Amino acid sequence: MIPAQFDYVRPAAMHEALQILVDHEGDAKILAGGYSLLPLLKLRLASPTLLVDIHDIDGLDEIIETTDGLRIGSRATHRRIHENPVVQNGYPLLVDAAGGIGDPQVRNWGTIGGSCAHADPSSDWPAVLIATRATVVLQSVSGERSVAARSFFIDTFQTAIEPTELLTEVIIPRAPRPSGAAYAKLERRAGDFATVGVAAQLSLGPDGRISAAGIGLTAVAETPFAATAAEAALVGQEPNEATFQAAGVAAAAESRPGTDAHGPVEYKRAMVKEMVVRALRSAAGRALAQR
Ligand SMILES: Cc1cc2nc3c(=O)[nH]c(=O)nc-3n(C[C@H](O)[C@H](O)[C@H](O)COP(=O)(O)OP(=O)(O)OC[C@H]3O[C@@H](n4cnc5c(N)ncnc54)[C@H](O)[C@@H]3O)c2cc1C
Structure with missing residues (x-):
């Protein structure tokens, strides 16, 4: 299909872009990579009057490591992040x-940024931000605010971002340190x-037990979410196979998958357990390598 008619602007500065969002509140959509937005326009599932x-x-x-942690600009592409030396090393x-x-x-x-703003429950970045307890930074003409990733993803294709x-x-x-993480x-x-x-x-404490845990799940609920029961099953435990299996069982129980072309609910729950165990094995191996 052909998209409905829209206008297109390419502001040179942030303040211009923010003012345009105010002037066209609710009718304008930001265009980043276009890999989610353009298919929606073509299917006429979205019809903004301005891009x-x-x-x-x-x-x-930009991708910069500071004392706060790793700051990744919203327009950083998946490839730019993947190839960044700081990301590759740490x-x-x-x-x-x-x-x-x-x-x-x-x-x-x-x-x-496009991936997080789009909030497809099957997108990979949201679970990463949830597991790491990341912060999402939003800017408007009134200033800046930060939202914890765990509060940012509200529902399918719905986030805390205002128009x-x-x-x-x-x-x-x-x-x-020592900590390890994996997807x-x-x-x-x-x-x-x-x-x-x-x-x-x-993260591992001085006694070798798990002192902190973060688990984000992709594609098994109406929105990406933190598997908090699985996290609770990990903290205070030895990082061993029995612990990982217990966390996998907990995550499967708290997931809410639907039946679709990827498989039935029972299969997806079984796969949640398996993939949680695999991610934890890898994360624990990386944490132990830092000791
Ligand atoms: C064939 C195909 C396979 C894919 N496979 C995967 C996959 O395996 N895993 C995965 O995670 N994703 C996958 N994607 C999605 C892809 O990663 C998208 O590019 C991404 O989800 C959206 O990013 P974008 O920059 O293209 O955003 P756009 O399409 O430009 O925008 C998406 C939405 O976010 C809004 N937006 C964009 N940037 C901002 C911003 N800075 N502030 C506020 N709102 C903003 C837009 O207005 C729009 O509503 C796939 C896409 C395609 C087409």
Whole structure:
């Protein structure tokens, strides 16, 4: 199908973009990579009257490590994140997740901000932000606000972003050493959206037990979510197979998958358990390597 008619602007500065969102409140849509928005326009599932292309706004694709943690600009593409040396050296969870998104073309164009703003329950970044307890930064003409990733994803394709706000960056806090994290994705074919995705992060205390845990689940509920029962099953325990299996059982019980082309509910619950165990094994191995 052909999209409904729309106007297109390409502001050169952030303040211009934010003012345009105010002037066209509810009618304008930000255009980042376009890999989710353009298909929606073509199917006429969205019909904004104005697209605000953010490609000329400086600094929105930067990736910087600070004392707060890793700050990733919203327009950083999946590929840019995957290839970034700081990410490659210190954030294996992000390397796992970015490298498994779609195909090279999707990774060249799709952005972390677009992925989070779109809030498809099958997108991979949201679970990563949930597991790491990241923060999402939103800007409007009135100023800036930060929203915890765990509160940001409200429902399918629905987030805490207001129509006059632009997502500027995500901040992934630095985990205390020793910590490890991993993303395990089950897909039917290479390049597919996840049937089940699991982001897991573990920190170990001086006694070798798990002192903190984060688990984000992809594609097994109406929205990405934190598997808090699984997290509770991990904290205070030895990082061993029995602990991982218990967390997998807990995560399967708290997931809310639906039956679709990827399989029935029972299969998906079984896969949640399996993928949680795999992600935890990998995360624990990475944490132990830091000791
Ligand atoms: C064939 C195919 C395979 C894919 N496979 C995967 C996969 O395996 N895993 C996965 O996670 N994703 C996958 N995707 C989705 C892809 O990663 C998208 O690019 C991404 O979800 C959206 O990012 P974008 O930059 O293209 O956003 P756009 O399409 O430009 O925008 C998406 C939405 O976010 C809004 N938006 C964008 N940027 C901002 C911002 N800075 N502030 C506020 N709102 C904003 C837009 O207005 C729009 O509503 C796939 C897509 C395709 C087409």
